[in-house]
Amino acid sequence: MLDQRLKHATAVAPATIANVAVGFDILGFSLSEIDGATGLSDRVRVERVDKPGVHLVEISGDDALIQDLPTDAEANTATAGLVQMALDKKLDFGLEVRVFKGVPISRGLGGAATSAVAAVVAASAVLDTPLSLPERFKYALLGETLAAGQPHGDNVAPSMLGGLILVRSMDPFDVVRIPVPHDFGAVVVVPELAVDVRLSRAQLSETLPLKAHVAQSANLAGFITGCFRDDRDLITRSLHDLVVEPQRAPTIPGFAEVKQAALDAGALGVSISGAGPALFALHDFRARKGQIAEAMLNALKQAGVNARAFHSPVNGLGAHIIERGPIL
Numbered sequence: 001m002l003d004q005r006l007k008h009a010t011a012v013a014p015a016t017i018a019n020v021a022v023g024f025d026i027l028g029f030s031l032s033e034i035d036g037a038t039g040l041s042d043r044v045r046v047e048r049v050d051k052p053g054v055h056l057v058e059i060s061g062d063d064a065l066i067q068d069l070p071t072d073a074e075a076n077t078a079t080a081g082l083v084q085m086a087l088d089k090k091l092d093f094g095l096e097v098r099v100f101k102g103v104p105i106s107r108g109l110g111g112a113a114t115s116a117v118a119a120v121v122a123a124s125a126v127l128d129t130p131l132s133l134p135e136r137f138k139y140a141l142l143g144e145t146l147a148a149g150q151p152h153g154d155n156v157a158p159s160m161l162g163g164l165i166l167v168r169s170m171d172p173f174d175v176v177r178i179p180v181p182h183d184f185g186a187v188v189v190v191p192e193l194a195v196d197v198r199l200s201r202a203q204l205s206e207t208l209p210l211k212a213h214v215a216q217s218a219n220l221a222g223f224i225t226g227c228f229r230d231d232r233d234l235i236t237r238s239l240h241d242l243v244v245e246p247q248r249a250p251t252i253p254g255f256a257e258v259k260q261a262a263l264d265a266g267a268l269g270v271s272i273s274g275a276g277p278a279l280f281a282l283h284d285f286r287a288r289k290g291q292i293a294e295a296m297l298n299a300l301k302q303a304g305v306n307a308r309a310f311h312s313p314v315n316g317l318g319a320h321i322i323e324r325g326p327i328l
Contacts, residue, residue, distance in 0.1 A: 007327045008047035009125035013118035013319035015040035015103045016110035017186065017280045018154040020164070021241040021271035022220040028154035029164040029180075031109070031188060032316030040109060040188075040310060043100040043322070044078055044118035048126050051094045054082045061101035069101065078115035080146045081139035082123050085131070095123055105147075106194040108274035110155035116143025117159045121319045134173035136160060141170065149198045155274070162318025164227065181230045183285040184314040187262070189296045191307040193277040195251065201275065204247055216242050232268065232284060239269030239282065252277045254303025261295035282314065 020027040031040055049055070054073040059066050073079040078099045086095065097119060105111040120140045124131040131139070140160060141151040153167035157175045164178040222238030225231070249255040252272065258279060259270040266287030273280050281292050293309035300307045 005128060005327045006048075006126045006324050008045060008323075008325045009122045009321050010043060010045040010323040011118045011122035011125070011319055012041050012043045012322050013114045013121065013159045014162070014316060015114055016155050016158045016274075017188065017278075018108070018110060018152060018158075018274040019241070019244065019272070020223075021239050021245065021269060022216060022223050023154065023166070024241075024244050025152065025154055026167050027164070027178075027220075028110075028158040028167070029186075029314050030158045030162045030316045030318055031186070031310065031312040032162075040103045040114075042078075042103050042111075042114040042118050044115060044122050045098040045323070046082075046119065046122040046126055047096045048327070049094040049096045052086075052091065053094050054079050054086055055094060055096045056099070057096055058098040059101065060099070065101045065104055069105075073097070075146070076115075077112040077143035077147045078119040079143075081116055081120055081142035084142055085120070085123065085135075085139045089127070091127075095126070097123075104190070106196065107190050108195060108272065108276045108278035109188075109190070110152075110159055110274065112147030113140065113144045113152065113155035113159050116140040117156060117319045119143070121160070121321065125321055125324060137170075137173050137175075149201070152274075158318065160319050163315045166224070178224055178227050180227055180315040181232065181284060182315070185283055185289055186312050186314055187267070187281045187283065187289050187292045187296065188273065188310045188312060189258070189279045189281075189293065189300065189307050190310070191252065191277045191279075191300055191305045193252070193305065195275050195277055204244065208243060212242050235282075236268045239271070241271050245271055248272055248276055252279070253305050254299055255279075257303065258296050258299040261299040262292050265292040265295040267292050 014030040018028040056073045103111040153170045158165040166176040168174040226234035262270045262281040267281035
């Protein structure tokens with residue numbers, strides 16, 4: 001009888017929209033393909049080898065995306081979690097890792113989380129006993145922490161699970177999938193700017209007026225309730241970030257004009273993805289995503305910024321295996 005364990009596996013993990021305006025550090029959704037448009041994702045291939053340890057043997061992708069990525073397994077976000085996993089599990093075999101980078105770093109799209117998630121999902125598939133979901137989450141967070149200075153579950157969880165995810169707690173692991181109206185989509189605009197996540201976070205105020213806390217809590221509750229009830233008007237009324245967006249908007253040239261242009265074109269709500277500079281605009285069947293994308297790109301261009309636009313469902317796929325090979 002042939003050994004049914006896998007010799008190698010390749011996983012793909014999607015980029016994410018974190019915070020979703022009203023859910024700082026606790027809400028996020030995955031990006032994937034729609035209408036033939038190319039989604040943003042990372043792919044990682046993991047193969048069992050005789051030599052113990054984690055060996056990062058290849059990083060490929062657009063030169064602009066990979067030129068500054070470390071090749072040391074302990075220092076790379078894709079493999080840092082695997083290094084700890086191999087120690088924890090006392091593996092008597094090694095893991096050879098190849099990374100294809102498709103998600104840009106420092107753009108607010110979870111670029112560190114995507115490669116970490118893809119690596120953990122692929123590695124889990126070649127273990128004698130696959131990792132539990134909390135374990136996969138834990139090891140992927142190590143890669144995210146390496147890049148951002150602290151773990152961001154609102155990037156890791158939606159990239160791993162897909163769809164709109166509420167991270168109620170990272171330790172202990174507790175995440176909740178939020179239902180999304182079936183026709184909800186997002187236009188994602190990625191300016192040709194880079195944002196230092198650690199610096200952006202350090203610049204946020206550590207205090208919050210009670211009035212702002214109450215109003216933001218009401219918006220978060222309204223947004224989630226609107227998703228459960230498929231109440232588009234409630235979602236639109238609630239999707240307003242009163243806390244973080246006002247602090248980060250000045251770092252994005254023309255942000256106010258871009259936001260207004262998207263709303264005028266029919267978007268339900270617009271905000272910054274993660275630390276930015278990527279922006280997202282939610283829409284449903286009543287809006288034309290092409291017009292929203294064009295309006296946002298034109299507004300950015302008028303502010304002197306070039307950008308690319310992508311389209312994605314809000315309820316997209318999470319990380320999954322796309323190729324595998326058994327031990328013969």
